[in-house]
Amino acid sequence: MLDLRDLSVRFGQRIVLRDITLQARAGELLAICGANGAGKSTLLKAALGEVPSQGTIRLNGHDTALSRPATLAPLRAVLPQDTEVAFAFTLGEIVAMGREAGAFAAEPEVDALALAAVGLQGRTDDDIRTLSGGERQRGHLARALAQVWEPVAPSGPRWLLLDEPVASLDLGQQLQVMRMARSFADAGGGVIAVMHDLNLSAMFADRMAFLIEGRLAEVGSPAQVMQAPLLERAYGCRIALNRGPVTGPWLVPQACVPFPLA
Amino acid sequence: MLSLTGPAVSSRRLPRLTLTIALATLVLVASVASLTSGAAGLGVGDLAGALLGEGLSPRDRIVLFDIRLPRLALGLAVGASLAVSGVILQGLFRNPLADPGIVGVSSGAGLGAVLAIVLGGLLPSTLTVTIGPALVPVAAGLGGWVTTLILYRVATSGRRTDVAMMLLAGIALSALAGAATGVLTYLADDRQLRDLTFWSMGSLAGATWAKFGAALPLMALALSLAPRLARGMNALALGEAQAAHMGVDVEWLKRLAVLSAAAATGAAVAVSGGIGFVGIVVPHLLRQAQGPDHRRLIPHAALLGAALLVLADLVSRTIVAPAELPIGILTALFGAPVFLWMLLRSNQFRRRQNA
Numbered sequence: 001m002l003d004l005r006d007l008s009v010r011f012g013q014r015i016v017l018r019d020i021t022l023q024a025r026a027g028e029l030l031a032i033c034g035a036n037g038a039g040k041s042t043l044l045k046a047a048l049g050e051v052p053s054q055g056t057i058r059l060n061g062h063d064t065a066l067s068r069p070a071t072l073a074p075l076r077a078v079l080p081q082d083t084e085v086a087f088a089f090t091l092g093e094i095v096a097m098g099r100e101a102g103a104f105a106a107e108p109e110v111d112a113l114a115l116a117a118v119g120l121q122g123r124t125d126d127d128i129r130t131l132s133g134g135e136r137q138r139g140h141l142a143r144a145l146a147q148v149w150e151p152v153a154p155s156g157p158r159w160l161l162l163d164e165p166v167a168s169l170d171l172g173q174q175l176q177v178m179r180m181a182r183s184f185a186d187a188g189g190g191v192i193a194v195m196h197d198l199n200l201s202a203m204f205a206d207r208m209a210f211l212i213e214g215r216l217a218e219v220g221s222p223a224q225v226m227q228a229p230l231l232e233r234a235y236g237c238r239i240a241l242n243r244g245p246v247t248g249p250w251l252v253p254q255a256c257v258p259f260p261l262a
Numbered sequence: 263m264l265s266l267t268g269p270a271v272s273s274r275r276l277p278r279l280t281l282t283i284a285l286a287t288l289v290l291v292a293s294v295a296s297l298t299s300g301a302a303g304l305g306v307g308d309l310a311g312a313l314l315g316e317g318l319s320p321r322d323r324i325v326l327f328d329i330r331l332p333r334l335a336l337g338l339a340v341g342a343s344l345a346v347s348g349v350i351l352q353g354l355f356r357n358p359l360a361d362p363g364i365v366g367v368s369s370g371a372g373l374g375a376v377l378a379i380v381l382g383g384l385l386p387s388t389l390t391v392t393i394g395p396a397l398v399p400v401a402a403g404l405g406g407w408v409t410t411l412i413l414y415r416v417a418t419s420g421r422r423t424d425v426a427m428m429l430l431a432g433i434a435l436s437a438l439a440g441a442a443t444g445v446l447t448y449l450a451d452d453r454q455l456r457d458l459t460f461w462s463m464g465s466l467a468g469a470t471w472a473k474f475g476a477a478l479p480l481m482a483l484a485l486s487l488a489p490r491l492a493r494g495m496n497a498l499a500l501g502e503a504q505a506a507h508m509g510v511d512v513e514w515l516k517r518l519a520v521l522s523a524a525a526a527t528g529a530a531v532a533v534s535g536g537i538g539f540v541g542i543v544v545p546h547l548l549r550q551a552q553g554p555d556h557r558r559l560i561p562h563a564a565l566l567g568a569a570l571l572v573l574a575d576l577v578s579r580t581i582v583a584p585a586e587l588p589i590g591i592l593t594a595l596f597g598a599p600v601f602l603w604m605l606l607r608s609n610q611f612r613r614r615q616n617a
Contacts, residue, residue: 048503048507050503068511069506069507069508069509069510069511069512070509070511072507072509073507073508073509074509076507077507077508078503078504078507080501080503080504083500083501083504084500084501085499085500086356086357086358086498086499086500087356087358087499087549087554088549088553088554089496089499089553089554089555090553093496093553093555094500097496097497097500097508098508100493100496101493101494101496101497101505101508101509101510102508102509102510104509147508
């Protein structure tokens, strides 16, 4: 379990996150949603210790603030929003780093499977910096995937923490990546994904955590979170909700708050 | 502002073993060439004879064992140290343009060396006796260490190194160290002044076994530490946060990297003065040939750096014989254009990416 208790983050005087208490469970895909600036990415970064925070974070029982990188790396892998690579590493080298950096055994078969899982098989010799934005993003996802390839380790479940994993992907790739995350969770691992797209979140997530201005406004099943009053408050526009036969609740933004024309 | 990234490199790469063998051969060829050329007519045949235990004339023995061999050993060690410290600084700053000479680490090390030469006499004699001939290299290492720490503090915030900041900070640190060195020159007495002049000419001339022995511990420390940093350095190319998430103890890695880069640069500067651009040209050529993987880059850089410096030294002492061209001039003559070219390419690469 990834257990966040009373997590608060402030940047200078500004309080970015306020008393977030949230548990992510193994075997579940938890989507963190909210408007721009609501604190979604900050919540993920705080959970990873990338930004200083108050409160406690426990991953499978380890207090992460007191744990060494080598202890945590076998338990969780991270896909950041954007990764700048300093040298001309190939895609294959980047994916292999997922295991090699932390002194795990290198496993070329795992690397190949991870690349195939994101649709980049056969591209191992490409310079990562010559790939398109979407390919780069999927390449780094393959690296994260290779790092925690078995969703359940002998010591407990493994975790994928993804910051906007589908941000620069086309429709087909979005579904591919979300299906991959879904099957990681179905196999017993835990997935936490910061998501912009509510419809995709509702389609794939077991639970959604919805942030408004740094507070946890709602946590629950997509049906619980996808409620017009909450979403209208968060996004400042009228929203109509539908129910798809396969996809569950999905929303259509209606006439937004009209712009003054003059 | 310049981009972090260097030019894109073709992914066609030499097989690992081929390159290692080629580089080892190059070191061997350079070494033989270095041992067998010079004013005294001591050729390949004499060298082979000496190896087989045949007698050399006393004069040839002195030329070989007391002049050329220490000079070769020093050249190999200095070249390997400079190249490896370039690789480490570049990995640490996540930028292929970091070079101990350009970012001020050499100047800082130089200040340390000058401090030791001029003010070393003020130290308690128990200390100078213990450290002995290693005083100048150790002081240079300390100077390089302090400079690298300041540089890292100024140029790098958690996520990225700003190239412009790194180069500007390097200029400022070099100027500061240069000024302090100037002040010390005024304080120096005649004998120290002569030591300083010889030292600052940046050359392998006057290499002795004593000099080599004084610098060896620091260089050995750095060169044996460096390969242990390789895996972490690879991960660090993705940024500090990602490296940590992949299991690298980033703080520990950075400390070791700064320490080994400073030790290597300090020892090299202490015994050979300011030899620039080896640390930037060698890693650059190797990244083109084999890619940026530090597990191969570090040992290969040691080999290529050693070979290139020995060859440069060979040219510097034969091209205007019987006089000697300071080797630093030669390395700058070849290295500075490469540096400019890399700067140009990295700028073009950034524009292409932004387009």
